[in-house]
Amino acid sequence: MLIPTTKNTRTVTDLREDTINILSNVRKLGYLYIFNRSEPKAVILSLDEFTKLHMMLEDYANEKDAKKLAAEPRGKGISHSEIVKKYSK
Numbered sequence: 001m002l003i004p005t006t007k008n009t010r011t012v013t014d015l016r017e018d019t020i021n022i023l024s025n026v027r028k029l030g031y032l033y034i035f036n037r038s039e040p041k042a043v044i045l046s047l048d049e050f051t052k053l054h055m056m057l058e059d060y061a062n063e064k065d066a067k068k069l070a071a072e073p074r075g076k077g078i079s080h081s082e083i084v085k086k087y088s089k
Contacts, residue, residue, distance in 0.1 A: 004033045004040065012036045 008029055010022055015034055022044070026032050030049040034042040045053070 002031075004035075009033045009035055012041065 008031065010025075010032055012034060015022055022032060026044050026046050030046050032044045033040050034044060
């Protein structure tokens, strides 16, 4: 769940003074919120979470492209035998 709690929040000072431990926590939890003067300023994602997010965005973009292409007129098309004949020379 993406709600800031005491387990998943750290301060800029914590980040500056205890970077290795914070990165370890990020690896375990998947993400950490970074606060400065009681205001959220950033989120640190683990590499696994970043990869998942990136793949989801790619899937979404691919789905949008597929829907856009599906709506376009298809045209005449070329049969498999015509392609083989044309490119097997």
